[in-house]
Amino acid sequence: MNTPIERLQTALETLGLKAVEARLENLLEQASKKEPSYADFLDELLNCEVEARRTRYMKAKLQLAHLPFVKNFEQFDFHFQPSLDERQIRELRSLRFIHEASNVIFLGPPGVGKTHLSVALAGSGLGAYFITAHDLATDLGRAYREGRLDRRMRIYLAPKVLVIDEVGYLPLDDLGTTIFFQLVSARYERGSIILTSNKSYGDWGSIFGDSIIATAILDRLLHHSTTINIRGESYRLKDRRKAGLVPPRGQEGAEAAVRSLASGSVAPKTRQKTALGSTPSEAKEAHS
Numbered sequence: 001m002n003t004p005i006e007r008l009q010t011a012l013e014t015l016g017l018k019a020v021e022a023r024l025e026n027l028l029e030q031a032s033k034k035e036p037s038y039a040d041f042l043d044e045l046l047n048c049e050v051e052a053r054r055t056r057y058m059k060a061k062l063q064l065a066h067l068p069f070v071k072n073f074e075q076f077d078f079h080f081q082p083s084l085d086e087r088q089i090r091e092l093r094s095l096r097f098i099h100e101a102s103n104v105i106f107l108g109p110p111g112v113g114k115t116h117l118s119v120a121l122a123g124s125g126l127g128a129y130f131i132t133a134h135d136l137a138t139d140l141g142r143a144y145r146e147g148r149l150d151r152r153m154r155i156y157l158a159p160k161v162l163v164i165d166e167v168g169y170l171p172l173d174d175l176g177t178t179i180f181f182q183l184v185s186a187r188y189e190r191g192s193i194i195l196t197s198n199k200s201y202g203d204w205g206s207i208f209g210d211s212i213i214a215t216a217i218l219d220r221l222l223h224h225s226t227t228i229n230i231r232g233e234s235y236r237l238k239d240r241r242k243a244g245l246v247p248p249r250g251q252e253g254a255e256a257a258v259r260s261l262a263s264g265s266v267a268p269k270t271r272q273k274t275a276l277g278s279t280p281s282e283a284k285e286a287h288s
């Protein structure tokens with residue numbers, strides 16, 4: 001004859017309540033000490049399973065999203081980036097932009113938190129998928145050559161939020177540009193894109209090798225969108241600065257030294273008008 005504990009374990013296994021099964025002896029021991037009410041005991045028991053399932057679900061969702069790291073808003077130091085408008089970030093955190101299939105574009109030099117904020121938004125709720133612009137173009141370019149572009153495109157059309165990171169670090173070839181345009185058009189007013197770029201909109205012609213197609217891409221991307229232009233310095237340099245490897249802020253020549261240390265860093269562009277029309281803030285005013 002089995003003991004009650006053994007029978008319980010069998011029942012929990014049959015029901016698939018793995019978290020309770022793993023903690024059964026512990027839960028029973030605690031209950032015999034604390035003597036909770038029947039309701040409280042049942043509540044604790046079932047909550048243990050609910051919590052474990054929620055954690056598993058979040059983990060699976062994050063894995064599916066292909067996020068490069070897990071970062072949230074609590075880990076972001078807004079004091080370090082005073083150019084960020086906290087009200088604007090609060091609005092984004094409501095995730096209304098996802099329900100409205102509107103886009104979010106983070107612009108700024110390397111290390112200012114563009115990817116961090118994108119990941120925090122993407123990890124906040126609904127289904128997301130993360131990819132760099134370069135990997136996206138490579139993947140869809142291969143699919144095109146193998147005659148399965150439409151099928152492959154669905155991977156990037158299905159998620160409610162598609163994060164396209166690092167647009168502009170590497171220029172796209174003609175095929176990459178055409179595919180990028182197709183993707184942005186296909187998601188237009190259907191699903192959100194969160195995009196990061198080190199280049200201001202006026203310089204997008206050089207990413208796509210053609211200012212006409214760059215304008216067409218921007219037209220769709222910016223119609224319903226929020227642009228967050230981060231003008232601060234690289235967070236990655238913070239610790240190096242503390243260690244005295246970089247001159248303190250405000251010292252003459254410090255900025256140049258900081259930039260030269262930032263890998264691949266580009267000095268923020270001065271505001272300039274180009275054929276594409278606008279600096280990020282002007283474009284936002286025009287399009288939002």
Ligand code: ADP
Nearest residue numbers: 075076077080110111112113114115116235236
């Ligand atoms: P970017 O995409 O703009 O190049 P990242 O988002 O990759 O920069 O940021 C570089 C690193 O610095 C990441 O580890 C990120 O979490 C961290 N980081 C950047 N800005 C902040 C910030 N304001 N507070 C906390 N961590 C930050």
Ligand code: MG
Nearest residue numbers: 114115165196
């Ligand atoms: Mg980044």
